[in-house]
Amino acid sequence: MSAREAAGGTLRWTGRAYLLVGLGTVLATAAVLERSAVPLFVALPLLLAPFAAASFGPGRPMTADLSWSAGGLGAELVVAGELRGPMGGHGADLLIEPSPPPGSVVTSPLRLARSRDVVRFTVGWRLPEPTIATVRAPHARWQDPLGLTEREVSGSRPPLQVERYPAELRRVGSIRLDRTIALPWDTPSHRVGPSGEFHGIRSAAPDEPWGRINWRATARSGRLLANDFQVELTGDLLVVLDVRPSSGDRALDARLLGFARAGVYGIVDALFHSKVRIGYAAFGEFVEALPLSTGRGHRVRVLRAIETSQLSAVAGPAERCAFSLRRFYRPGITTLVVSSWTGDPSQEVVPYLRRQGFPPLLISPSPLPMLEGTGALDAEEELLARRLELVERRVRLSDTWRYAPVVDWNDYWSLEGLARFLRRPTRRRVS
């Protein structure tokens, strides 16, 4: 989306100009009352300066187009960009005020490199947790060197989309999901390639990897033979994001949902690259679902749906989620539930999903690192309280283990537990 400000900014006085003119007026009045010329001599530059500053500024509205991008890894977000346009040599007095993403901390202050018609800027922030956010374009204005008059700089100001999620999720796409449900309208692919279902044997190429050589067939025939595989979907995945408010503290719920959304975004983005067929459902008061599919168009639809998922006003009953999903999806699909539900344990969606035939895997973002002490306890008691909260959470999650594997997501910048589980789904307990 490109936002263009409709009109260039008009010239306006700053607070400092009003200060000078006010003081100049007081001095002029004092000169008249005292019948002394000295205050008038002092007042003269103060009264004139705002007009002089405006006269030597840019004589028409300024326009400059913004192009910018986000860099950095993990929690570090480095934004670099440039404002380019005819500035008439006034680029040195251009002020840029970036809008930081919510909750972020400045790690690298704004740095500007100015030339005649181009101003380049760089600023760094540290994000508190995984985030999908739209960073608003920086505010740009010209201000004269005395700081008495200013003018908005208009032009193209595209917002910047920032996605930050745990780094392990980038590797999730290489994990092969076993469970593929044949849908009535599915047409199996007959393309062959290096991975997928076994298709047949062929002569090995000179640079064939050793791992693909079929040694038994090679021994029988006396020449190098390699395996061929049918390239097809590697599995189905239904991702369910729980957007119900749970704890009573709506701000905390919104924060938890914010980084849960970022995690889901990362998982889905990675799995789409490995041809996994993905369905997405958000459960608030009701279920909003996108069907199982793959491809670029579906990827955009799903990612857009994840970005726009918001905390619902009312929490729907957990069984409604499971029953509704049956209307959209066939049972048996691997179901990844991302839920930070901390309310009534009987409202956990996982047992209901299991009963309706969806094998679930729960990722539970932990609210504990976000909770701060009330200050009523001393350090030792605070530590004890935290341990008790942790124990209570572990007990609650252990109940859920009866129905599904659980990934306790308490280090917000790591989902190693999920990646480990997906690599060895039956052997490892996830912590």
Added chain:
Amino acid sequence: MSASFAEGRRGGNKLTFTVAAVALGLFGLVGGLPDLLGPAIGIGGLAVAAWARRRGPLGTEYGALPALVGLLVLATTAPTVASAELFGGLSALAVLLWVADDPARPAGGGRRAALPLASCGLAVGIAWSVALVLPHPSQEVGLAGGLLASVLLVLAYFLVREAERRASSSASA
């Protein structure tokens, strides 16, 4: 801390501070306050202002207030003599020069503000030199000349604004 403040330098240019301090000190010496009270008020106000304008965005915007108040005190207590008039005008210009050298802004603010400051200085120069040269009954002519220069500058400003308004309205049409 605003981003534009973070962009700036930690301190201002010491040269502009010195120029403003010397001008205010001289204005205080020729003023009507006893002994060193005048220079103390002038330089003290400037020092407080220099401290205040490093205190974040609000200080950057209004930090010059203590220096201007010091200037006001010195101006209202000064006797009507040519030297006080000269140093009064110069002090105001020097304070403006120091204001232009804002630590929250890129270096060289004083240099970039040379043209606006020169036009203000011209008005003060005309007023003072005419007041000095002409005999006592005609000193008002000097002030009138300074005020005339000021009015011309204001007029030029409004003419520029009008031309700009016409250009933007024709562009939008």
